[in-house]
Amino acid sequence: MNTDEHGWAIKYRCLSVFTPALPGTCARGKCAAGRPPHPVRAGRPGLAGARRPAVRGRCRPGGLPARLHLRKRRRTGCKCLWLIMNEDEYTRERKRMVAEQIASRGLRDPRLLAAMEAVPRHRFVPLDHLTWAYADGPLPIGFGQTISQPYIVAFMTDALHLTGAERVLEVGTGSGYQAAILGQMAAEVHTVEFIPELAVQAEKMLKELGFMNVHVHNADGSLGWSEASPYDGILVAAAAPRLPQPLLDQLAEGGRIILPVGSRGFQQLEIWERRGKKFEHEASIAVAFVPLRGEHGWK
Secondary structure: OEEOOOOOEEOEEEOOOOOOOOOOEEOOOOOOOOOOOEEOOOOOOOOOOOOOOEEOOOOOOOOOEEEOOEOOOOOOOOOOOEEEOOHHHHHHHHHHHHHHHHHHHOOOOHHHHHHHHHOOHHHHOOHHHHHHOOOOOOEEEEOOEEEOOHHHHHHHHHHOOOOOOOEEEEEOOOOOHHHHHHHHHOOEEEEEEOOHHHHHHHHHHHHHOOOOOEEEEEOOHHHOOHHHOOEEEEEEOOEEOOOOHHHHHOEEEEEEEEEEEEOOOOEEEEEEEEEOOEEEEEEEEEEOOOEOOOOOOOO
């Protein structure tokens, strides 16, 4: 990836809308990427703090290359200002996320923490929500779907008790972030997404990040994915009215399923484990997931 004279990663993309940003430093003129920055005028509210290079220009649809790595925007003295966040900053944000949101809540498996720290969550977040990529909550990704809260991603992954040799099924690919975490923790992952556009986007991002052991399928996830069964672990990232029978049928001996079960607005995570022909299960924490779609989901 190219860098400018300040060492900031640059990836250009034309944006049709300019929005104000957090304070930093800016460069005057149209599309001033690459020019030496000058300080934003002092004396305005909220200008304290670290200064970072940014880009300023005219609000002209398609007329200005903008840097892809952005931070939350709010009004400053500049009419059109983006604050750039480089990869080192994203790494620090991930480390903080793992320490404050995951490890501090009792999840201490070193492999899990390493996976959460390694996967760049911001790559799975829409451009206009990049600011909150490492925030303690879910984010919309379009099509009425969300990327789950980091802690919930970690909690559900931890509940599968993965050692690294398993074949895992995920139902509800969404952005692909949960699949990427599973890809770090298991030998092989099959993830099924009901919405074609999300399946395409997730597959593209996962391949771009090098997750060759994650296989994306556009299908009815409530039916599982029998072609690669049985699975040592099954994670359902959407709320079901009850555990779909096909998922139980595709679970290997000693395998575990975790999924949210309940109403459309409120569910509990249930953890199921196969013991021969019998299944043991327990209820865990309260959650709120988007509804599972498909034959065994919400109609």
